[in-house]
Amino acid sequence: MLTPQQIHDHLLSPDASALIAQADQLRHETLGDGVKLRGLIELSSVCTRNCTYCGLRAGNPLAVRYTLTPAEVLAAAHQAAKLRFGTVVIQAGESTKAIPTAWISELVKRIKGETGQFVTLSLGERPPKDFEVWHQAGADRYLLRFETSDLAFFKQIHPEQSDTATPIGEHPRLYRLRLLKELGYEIGGGIMVGIPGQTFNILTQDIVTFGALQLDMIGLGPYIAHPQTPLGQLPIPHSPNQVPATAEMACRVMALARLMRPTANIPSTTALSSVDPVAGRRMGLQCGANVFMPNLTPAHYRQAYQIYPGKICVKAPEADDMGHLLADFAAIHRHQEIDA
Numbered sequence: 001m002l003t004p005q006q007i008h009d010h011l012l013s014p015d016a017s018a019l020i021a022q023a024d025q026l027r028h029e030t031l032g033d034g035v036k037l038r039g040l041i042e043l044s045s046v047c048t049r050n051c052t053y054c055g056l057r058a059g060n061p062l063a064v065r066y067t068l069t070p071a072e073v074l075a076a077a078h079q080a081a082k083l084r085f086g087t088v089v090i091q092a093g094e095s096t097k098a099i100p101t102a103w104i105s106e107l108v109k110r111i112k113g114e115t116g117q118f119v120t121l122s123l124g125e126r127p128p129k130d131f132e133v134w135h136q137a138g139a140d141r142y143l144l145r146f147e148t149s150d151l152a153f154f155k156q157i158h159p160e161q162s163d164t165a166t167p168i169g170e171h172p173r174l175y176r177l178r179l180l181k182e183l184g185y186e187i188g189g190g191i192m193v194g195i196p197g198q199t200f201n202i203l204t205q206d207i208v209t210f211g212a213l214q215l216d217m218i219g220l221g222p223y224i225a226h227p228q229t230p231l232g233q234l235p236i237p238h239s240p241n242q243v244p245a246t247a248e249m250a251c252r253v254m255a256l257a258r259l260m261r262p263t264a265n266i267p268s269t270t271a272l273s274s275v276d277p278v279a280g281r282r283m284g285l286q287c288g289a290n291v292f293m294p295n296l297t298p299a300h301y302r303q304a305y306q307i308y309p310g311k312i313c314v315k316a317p318e319a320d321d322m323g324h325l326l327a328d329f330a331a332i333h334r335h336q337e338i339d340a
């Protein structure tokens with residue numbers, strides 16, 4: 001386990017190659033050379049929140065809103081099973097209206113019953129009762145990136161939420177992640193690297209938090225400015241304390257995440273591939289990641305799930321084909337790990 005000072009030093013050191021080699025070696029020793037594939041299904045682009053960085057924010061009138069039908073979700077889950085992924089990840093914006101609690105329970109039961117796969121949910125800061133109900137329905141894992149461990153900064157980038165479930169003074173997502181763990185879920189958290197306002201001190205504390213929460217999964221990628229968001233329209237602060245939103249910095253953070261949580265499942269994320277379409281995926285897998293999440297959302301909806309512009313699965317949908325994936329893995333001496 002690294003101390004905060006060591007983390008801070010790694011973030012600012014002129015050369016990260018030794019850190020990255022160490023993380024890659026640790027991943028090899030603890031988890032081997034298999035890459036777990038987890039099928040991502042973007043269930044709905046409807047969102048009631050107004051995160052200042054995200055293109056799906058409720059206040060973006062240009063965002064295209066859709067919700068998949070159960071039949072479309074089931075078809076994607078069957079596709080994942082056929083490709084022997086073993087896990088589907090159901091992700092959506094946050095909306096109790098567009099995504100009723102019972103609807104998800106039914107979907108989880110059907111996916112598990114018909115395909116036998118693990119189900120990961122990523123549906124935002126739902127009321128804690130929903131987490132209980134979904135766990136009873138069979139949901140195995142929950143992803144909720146906490147984005148930043150600094151409560152004041154969190155509030156700044158997540159405005160105007162009436163939230164009676166979180167105890168006063170607590171971080172709404174750290175609170176929920178602890179709760180989810182207590183309920184028996186495997187939990188995933190994470191952050192964006194280089195979001196304006198993120199300082200090296202804040203980022204250090206975020207990485208400490210990966211360890212403190214005992215995360216089972218850690219998702220992170222570079223921040224990508226979206227022009228239809230308040231944050232995307234502001235200039236990036238010119239401060240030596242501002243973390244840069246580069247692929248290189250995201251890789252450092254991924255390597256540090258691996259050192260903090262040697263056996264966690266860490267994906268090479270879409271954001272990383274989006275800023276570096278040629279090498280991003282492999283880069284992630286070579287600095288600590290052991291998971292990749294191919295996009296299984298029906299192709300004509302993908303454009304609408306625009307959290308940030310330039311998503312690789314829209315720009316180059318063929319990059320997620322099994323042929324491309326396996327060739328990419330083989331080039332770095334890795335292989336698909338069959339999960340089921």
Ligand code: 5AD
Pocket residue numbers: 053054055145147190191192221222223224225226271307308
């Ligand atoms: N750039 C990069 N990542 C983003 N996310 C949201 N907006 C952006 C952006 N502009 C990430 C957040 C969120 C996840 C679904 O996508 O971390 O939790």
Ligand code: SF4
Pocket residue numbers: 047048049050051054055056057058092093094124307
């Ligand atoms: Fe909604 Fe998630 Fe985007 Fe926030 S990050 S606006 S909760 S989709």
